[in-house]
Amino acid sequence: MRLNSYDDWSPLREVVLGSAANYSAHERELSFDLFFYDQLSDKSFYDRMYYPRLSTPNPGTHGGKATRSPIKQRYVEELEEDVEGMAEALTSLGVRVLRPLPLADDSLRVETLAWSAAVVPPLNVRDNTLVLGDEIIETPPQVRSRYFETQFLTRIFADYHREGARWTVMPRPLMTDNSFDPSYAKGSPGGPAEFIDDPQPSPYDVGYEMMFDGAQCLRLGKDLLVNISTANHAAACDWLERHLDGRFRIHRVHGLADNHIDSMVLALRPGLLLVRTPQIAEALPEPLRKWDMIFPPEPRGNNFPVYDDDDLILTSPYIDLNVLSIDPTTVMVNEACPELAQVLERRGFTVVPVRHRHRRLFGGGLHCFTLDTVREGSAAEDYLG
Numbered sequence: 001m002r003l004n005s006y007d008d009w010s011p012l013r014e015v016v017l018g019s020a021a022n023y024s025a026h027e028r029e030l031s032f033d034l035f036f037y038d039q040l041s042d043k044s045f046y047d048r049m050y051y052p053r054l055s056t057p058n059p060g061t062h063g064g065k066a067t068r069s070p071i072k073q074r075y076v077e078e079l080e081e082d083v084e085g086m087a088e089a090l091t092s093l094g095v096r097v098l099r100p101l102p103l104a105d106d107s108l109r110v111e112t113l114a115w116s117a118a119v120v121p122p123l124n125v126r127d128n129t130l131v132l133g134d135e136i137i138e139t140p141p142q143v144r145s146r147y148f149e150t151q152f153l154t155r156i157f158a159d160y161h162r163e164g165a166r167w168t169v170m171p172r173p174l175m176t177d178n179s180f181d182p183s184y185a186k187g188s189p190g191g192p193a194e195f196i197d198d199p200q201p202s203p204y205d206v207g208y209e210m211m212f213d214g215a216q217c218l219r220l221g222k223d224l225l226v227n228i229s230t231a232n233h234a235a236a237c238d239w240l241e242r243h244l245d246g247r248f249r250i251h252r253v254h255g256l257a258d259n260h261i262d263s264m265v266l267a268l269r270p271g272l273l274l275v276r277t278p279q280i281a282e283a284l285p286e287p288l289r290k291w292d293m294i295f296p297p298e299p300r301g302n303n304f305p306v307y308d309d310d311d312l313i314l315t316s317p318y319i320d321l322n323v324l325s326i327d328p329t330t331v332m333v334n335e336a337c338p339e340l341a342q343v344l345e346r347r348g349f350t351v352v353p354v355r356h357r358h359r360r361l362f363g364g365g366l367h368c369f370t371l372d373t374v375r376e377g378s379a380a381e382d383y384l385g
């Protein structure tokens with residue numbers, strides 16, 4: 001089918017589902033620690049209440065060095081099992097499921113002019129690509145390990161391109177230590193970001209660069225809500241605005257999330273949002289505040305597996321609001337979160353439960369693991385007017 005996806009709720013026909021193969025470690029270095037600052041710093045109340053924390057700074061991040069943080073084999077196997085379960089559930093709903101090329105070798109590294117980093121598999125496929133209507137836009141990565149991640153999707157993108165889609169790659173950053181605007185981490189309530197305080201000079205320094213993820217955008221037909229938290233995001237959004245001029249309208253929201261917007265707010269259908277908390281609702285732009293809102297129940301400790309101190313936790317406990325809409329009345333929800341399923345059912349939704357145990361270790365829920373490429377009848381409609 002032709003690429004056609006303007007929103008998160010129109011009937012889903014084709015979707016890319018991430019691949020978990022060979023996800024054996026995270027590599028902690030400056031870009032990783034900055035990206036996951038909210039989780040790696042010890043500032044979240046809920047985290048401290050329920051979960052063992054990584055409380056010591058990562059010594060390896062200093063001086064431009066990286067350290068490997070292995071993921072236990074059992075979790076990797078369970079993740080793969082859960083992802084295959086998602087594929088089956090989507091297929092049984094009549095959705096065509098496309099898969100990226102798998103990471104064939106977990107010792108693979110990517111090397112550029114300024115640095116090298118261990119490659120991770122294309123699991124959170126929502127993050128590095130923005131599908132806007134008939135266009136695929138590969139966004140400029142923020143984590144070095146993910147620099148060429150969209151290449152795992154090349155076959156899929158080339159097929160859509162043959163069918164008539166536009167295919168665009170945003171400018172790639174050099175991504176030296178000094179390319180990153182550290183103000184989000186430095187200014188946050190957890191205090192100075194000690195463990196990322198040591199950017200190394202590079203002959204390839206060019207100042208702050210565009211860095212930005214597709215998952216920072218909430219797609220609403222003709223309108224796009226975009227989370228901006230750093231100068232890197234703002235520069236990329238400037239690019240996007242110029243590129244989309246006349247086709248889409250961008251609404252910037254500042255500091256709604258660290259990066260990705262999809263554990264803060266999701267659109268379930270025109271006029272109805274799933275929003276993390278009433279405080280987040282207040283930060284939304286005017287026209288969206290008029291929409292009806294569902295607030296999910298507060299996450300509970302027993303919604304999650306208990307991890308050890310050396311297991312890196314990469315998401316907040318709100319990750320399960322990261323649901324995937326199959327159509328305006330059907331939503332795929334993590335079965336570990338029956339409270340959320342009940343709330344949605346009471347609002348008239350059909351809930352399709354799927355198993356997804358280790359979303360906190362791998363940085364994403366059902367929405368993050370998927371990239372919807374065809375949603376029937378979706379169009380650049382004005383839902384905010």
Ligand SMILES: NC(=[NH2+])NCCC[C@H](N)C(=O)O
Pocket residue numbers: 124126127215258260261262263314315316317318319363364365367368
């Ligand atoms: N597209 C994604 N990978 N989204 C995941 C966002 C997770 C968010 N940072 C949280 O901790 O709740």
